[in-house]
Amino acid sequence: MKNLNTLMLAAVLAAPALFTLPAAAQSAAAPEKGAVAAPAAMPKTEGEIKKVSKETGKLTIKHGEIKNLDMPPMTMVFNAKEPAMLDQVAVGDKVLFTVVDEGGKMVVTEIRRTP
Incomplete structure (x- = not known):
């Protein structure tokens, strides 16, 4: 028992x-519905830096199609996720970058210069 x-x-x-x-x-x-994939899994977009604004933490980039946002090529202003990103690029640099939509704000989460 x-x-x-x-x-x-x-x-x-x-x-x-x-x-x-x-x-x-x-x-x-x-993942939950509406969840954002990790930046490493996000597609990279080609672009050219047109303006770097350290005061506002923003980058102006002329870019190709942003596939993960279904956005056509254009020139637009993006928020930098980290202030240090603004020191990694200069006007005229060709770049590969990742951008996500954070509540209507377009945020660059990763960026690197290309040759």
């Missing part, structure tokens, strides 16, 4: 874990 009580107690204590495992596995396997 003692073994049966111990077995039942173990089953009762383990039951909550059994119900949370499938939900945890599902959230790890598939």
Whole structure:
């Protein structure tokens, strides 16, 4: 009888874990709807730096199609995710960059000069 009580107690204590495992596995396997992919997984866009504004933390870039935002080629102003990005580029530099839409704000999350 003692073994049966111990077995039942173990089953009762383990039951909550059994119900949370499938939900945890599902959230790890598939991102939530509307979630933004990590920058490393985002496509890079070619562009040319037209203006660097350290005062406002913004870059003006003439760019090709931004596929992840379904945006055609144009020249526009972007916010730099990190102020240090503004020191990595200068007017006239050809660049590859990643941009995301953060609540209607276009933010460059990664940028590097190209030859």
